[in-house]
Amino acid sequence: MPKVTIDNHEIEVPEGTTILQAARMIGGDIVPPAMCYYSKLKTSGGYCRTCIVKVTQGSAKDPRPMPKPVASCRTFVMDGMVVQNTTSPELLEARKGVVEFLLLNHPLDCPICDQAGECDLQNLAYDHGADTTRYQFERRTFEKIDIGTKIKLHMTRCILCYRCVKVADQLTEGRVHGVMNRGDVSEISTYITNAIENDFSGNMIDVCPVGALTDNTFRFASRVWFTKPMDAHRNCTKCSGKAVLWMKGEEVLRVSARKDMYNEVEEWICNDCRYENKSVSQWTIEGPRHISKDSVISQNHYEHIDLQKLKLDINRQIKFQGGKQIEEHYSRAQFEEESKKALQAAKK
DSSP states (O other): OOEEEETTEEEEOOTTOBHHHHHHHHOGGGSOOOSSOOTTSTTOOSSSOTTEEEEEEOOSSOOOOOSSOEETTTOBOOTTEEEESTTOHHHHHHHHHHHHHHTSSOOOOGGGOTTTTSOHHHHHHHHHOOSSOOOOSOOOOOOOEEEETTEEEOGGGOOOOOHHHHHHHHHSSSOOEEEESOGGGOEEEESSTTOOOSTTTTHHHHHOSSSSEEETTTTTTOOGGGSEEEEEEOOOSSSOOEEEEEEETTEEEEEEOOBOTTSOBSSOOOHIIIIIOOSGGGSEEEEEOOOOTTSGGGGGOOSOOOHHHHHHHHHHHHHHTTOOOOOOOSOHHHHHHHHHHHHHHHHO
16 A cells, blocks of 8 residues: 655555545644545545645655645545645645635625634635735625525635535436536526425535525524534434534524534435424434534533543643642542533533
């Protein structure tokens, strides 16, 4: 199996693995961002260029560097390949330019966008974007339309990642939307208004990395960080029935598919689960959804916290820094009691 070194981390991967997939196997900060690649959608990737990396050695047989940055989602690993991502200032500057191009026509409407708080483009711009824009011309704009009875398309926000098109191609029968026109007037659309009607069309909302496709039943209902996402399941004949309920009190504001650490859907869900079952009694609640500590959604601290483990971590840090150990104010039983109270409060 070929070996590849990414940011000084060496890993052995199966034949046919891309650089991006190898980086995800290693994990951590060395993983390039991706706005169009989706591991569960065939032929995705190669459109946005945010995952570009610098290949300083092509392979052990041919050690010459590649002349320019390459898309890691489309470039296969060769034995002996050496790749730079975060360790190359030139590469980071090039990615900054890619992000600037993605934001050329993107409106600055984060304060009113339903995707705020869970937007991949927001995170990308924060990590790799510039503070200001050099663009001085009129931005491309489109009218908002309903491409389905429950799906709102705000094309002005779209970055043409093609994910929604591939979902319609690979999950549904008879795709009725796609990319119309060419060049800077290209747009995602349908020839007939409200044309998208199939059992899995709602997954287009979940794969959209920006606020271009939003759930009409959830628009302006609440900010995501004011909700409590809970893992839940139900018996469904069309899909796995495993979803996330975005709750406010006892009210279910939204139902979405479960996503992994790279914000990719774990299992597709049908529209019946997504739109027609928004009562707590129709679901079996498993518990709070684990949200990354870096996400704004996690700031509500609704998850059950292991206080004993937290205290041990604090003690370890203080010991490492050469300070005094915290005095034993609480017994194990007291910590378990506090944990039960935290869990009960999360369920209310």
